[in-house]
Amino acid sequence: MNNRKYKILASLLAFSAWAMPVFAEEKSATDYDLKTREVVVTATRTEQEIKEIPNAVEVITAADIKKLGAEKVTAALRRATSINLSKAAMAGNQVSIRGMDSAHTLILVDGKRIAGEDASSTSNVYELNRINLDNIERIEIIRGPGSSLYGSDALGGVINVITKRSTKQQTTQSFVFGSEESSTSTRFDFGKQGKLAVSADIRFTDVRKKDEALSTNTNMFGDKSYFNISADYELDKNKKLVLDLEYMEENQKTYYQDAGTSSINQKEWFDNERYGYSLAYKGKTTKGDYELRTYFNRLKKESRKTNKNVWADFDHAKYDTWVVEGRNSMQVAENHLLTFGSEYRQYSYKGTRLGEGADNVYTDNYLGLAKKGSEKTINSKAIYLQDEWVVNERLLFTPSFRLDEHSSFGSNFSPKAGATYKFSDNSRFKTSYGKGFRAPTISLLYMDMRRKMGSKTVTVLGNPNLQPEETTSFEFSLEAERDNNWAKISYFNNDVTNLISTERLATTPTETKSRYININKAQINGIETEIGRKLNKNFSVKLTNTYLDATDKNTGARLTDRAKNISSLQLEYTDNTAKPLSITLWQEWLNDYNYIPTGATKAQDFNYSSLNLAVHKTWNKSFSSYVGIDNIFNNKVDELNVDGRVWRLGLEMKL
Structure with a gap:
């Protein structure tokens, strides 16, 4: 523990030594051709720089996304800081932010x-690759x-994921x-x-069949279709x-073998569809x-499998989400922007994996x-309130809270407070607790x-009898820009209680039985650093x-499925021409990725x-293309399902 504290302190001191001259300078953002005014809406539910x-x-x-040559949403996120998108079994990806579980990311x-x-093993695993990449304006x-x-x-x-709105007449193919x-x-x-x-x-995708590492199993392969309509x-x-309509369909399958066999003897088919609508009234x-x-959306799933060409099992599921919500942002005083709102959410699930455990x-x-x-x-009901308080020209203080009333476990109060202090126009300190x-x-x-x-x-x-998983978190960071340089360093700490895990109830030659329980406590902390220069x-x-x-506080052991260091x-x-050519070359490193391989016990x-x-490359106002190669040197890690080199070629025409 002391060694970790020394590392954190040393990193902060080193950054401070680099950045301190900036804190003393007062230059406007226009002095730096690096900086543009980037505005987001997700962090505060208001437009904020x-x-x-x-x-x-x-x-x-x-x-x-175009510069990266991304063909799907997970590829578009690959260079994002502190996100683990490691492959999850036959299909899908983890979506872990700052070492938290995939289920702890809200998409x-x-x-x-x-x-x-x-379920714990499936939450968010497929979601990012069910979103139409061509309909994305930006990802916050x-x-x-x-x-x-x-x-x-x-x-x-x-x-x-924020989608595009129509602004001018145009057809894009x-x-x-x-691979x-x-x-x-x-x-x-x-x-x-x-x-x-x-x-x-409209988008149609064909996922190719390939054998998974360490076995004759295949990935989930087949067709996907996406349809989106938006109207303002x-x-x-x-x-x-504002009206949005969406439809997604998946028709996929996988082949795999039983443990102890040497050939494929099982096949499974997955036919899924999701459709939904959203209607909003917006005003200023x-x-x-x-x-x-x-808004409402429904995911319908059907799976069926054979064992030695005989029907062996199936599952049907229907997940519904329906939400009614309202939000108002109002300048109540010169230095206070209040955002407040309420929400009603209803979730329904009908399916064979619930067995006799639920109703009807x-x-x-x-x-x-x-x-x-x-x-x-x-169902759940909630109210929330946030104040963006400009204390003075250097300090912004943002307290917020939300009260949720849940039909299964009762009420939950979620407070948070954050502050940004500007040493100058181009350097600042940020902190939050929540x-x-x-x-x-x-x-x-x-x-x-x-x-x-x-x-x-x-x-x-x-x-x-499960209780909600809870976190108490804080972070602080320093950011600065100087001439053609920029840097950021952040320390974050998450204290997690009531983590939901599984308890093994029985293991026999014919059955494995387990149930969900609250058991784990975890401590997850880390340091994010970013240093850049426009050469x-x-x-x-x-x-x-x-x-x-990331450690289990009960045992002191490291949490699995996480790397100690992720670098790029x-x-x-x-x-910088009228028909620009852009080239991006990046190296990624994952060090000490803690994982239990298939068949292993440790x-x-x-x-x-x-x-x-x-x-x-943009060739003219109507035509552009890209080529992308991941893992150029074909490095493979079979235990992590890292298959080696991946290539793609893309073409876009505007008509």
């Missing part, structure tokens, strides 16, 4: 929650707890060819026709209606803005098989899953590192590095 916000914030724009689309899987990432504004699930942070997947997409922007602006997106209708210059006044919104038990007959199923609906929580989901409370997996039946039971008008370089110390060195080139540390390249 990143420099002012006490939170750790990162923005990835549509232009950034939003235009501020809306998404209906999806809710908030690191640190966000429960004071967003309620449950935002223990580690928030990822808010895109093609992606790659992992290929896709084609069309976007129709109808522009503003009188008071109405409409756009529509102006009632007058300060009021409008002389003192602020407001919004009333309702029924029998599902399918393919000559019969399984029990049940359903459950839970509490977060995650309410147990329907699966965690009521699951009664019995599923055939090879020669065994795997049983997982929910626990209606000249064409080249810039950036170095980032996240040091993570990034070099960017642009020729965690092991793994190291991994990858050199990656993306080249994007």
Whole structure:
């Protein structure tokens, strides 16, 4: 512990020595061609400049996505600070922010929650790759707890995907060819026709089949389809209606073998669809803005499997999310901007993995098989309040709180306070302290899953007595820009209680049985650093590192599925012409990634590095292309499902 404190103190002192000359200078932001005014809405639910916000914030724009040659949302996030996107089994990715579990990341689309899987092992694993990349305007990432504004699930942070709105008439056709997947997409922007602006997106993706490492198993492969329609209708210059419709379909399958066999003897098919709508009324006044919104989305899942060409098992599931919410931001005094709102959320889940554990038990007959199923609906109500208080020209203080009333466990109070102190226009100190929580989901409370997996039946039971997972978190950081240089360093600390884990109840040759329990306490702290320099008008370089110390407070052991250090060195080139060429070369390192390989009983540390390249060229106002290569030197780590080199080629035409 003392060694860790010395490391933290030494890092802060070293940064302070570099930055202190900046603190004494008073230069305007226009003195630096590096700096632009980046505005986000996720951190405070209001438009706020990143420099002012006490939170750790990162923005990835549509232009950034193109420069990276990203073919899916997880690829667009690869260079984001303190996010672990390691591959999760057959498909999907972890979405871990600052060492917190994937389930502790709240994923939003235009501020809306998404209906999806809710067990500990599946929460958020598939979600990012179910979002249409071509419909994204930008991605806002908030690191640190966000429960004071967003309620449950935002223990580690928030990822808010903000979609495009139609501004001018244009048709965009895109093609992606790659070693992992290929896709084609069309976007129709109808522009503003009188008071109405409409756009529509269509994307088809083919995920390629490949064998997984260390086995003859395959990944989940097959087709995905995305459809989005958005419409803005102006009632007058300060009021409008916003409608969004979305549909997603997955038709995929996987082949795999039982333990102890040498050939594929099981096949499984997955047919999923999600659809939803959102209707919002937005307005502006002389003192602020407001919004009333309702939205609904549903994920329907069907899986079926064979064992030696005989139907062996199936599952059906239906997840619904319905929300009604209102928000108002109002300038109540010269130095106070109040944001307040309320929300009603209802979640429903009906499926065979609930077995007889929930309400309205029924029998599902399918393919000559019969399984029990049940359903459950839970709801929550909330109010929240935030004050953006400009204490003086140097200090911004932002207190906030939220009170949630949940139908399953009662009330939860989530306070947070943050402050930004500006030493000068180009250097600042930020700090925040807050509490977060995650309410147990329907699966965690009521699951009664019995599923055939090879020669065994795997049983997982929910626990209606579960308590919410909770965090107490604080962080502080220093940021500065000087001439063509910039740097940031942050220390964060999360004290986690009531972590939900599983308890093994029985293990026999024919059955494995477990249930969810509150048991773990964890301490997760770390240091984020970023140093960059614009070398000249064409080249810039950036170095980032996240040091993570994540331990189980009960045993003192390191938490698994986390790296002790994640680092990247990034070099960017642009020729700054009317038809720009951009080249991005970056090296990634994961050190001491703590993981329990398949079949092992103890965690092991793994190291991994990858050199990656993306080249994007605009040929004229109508045509651009990119090529991307990940893991150029084909490094493989079979235990972590790192398969080696990945390539992709993309083309975009504007008509």
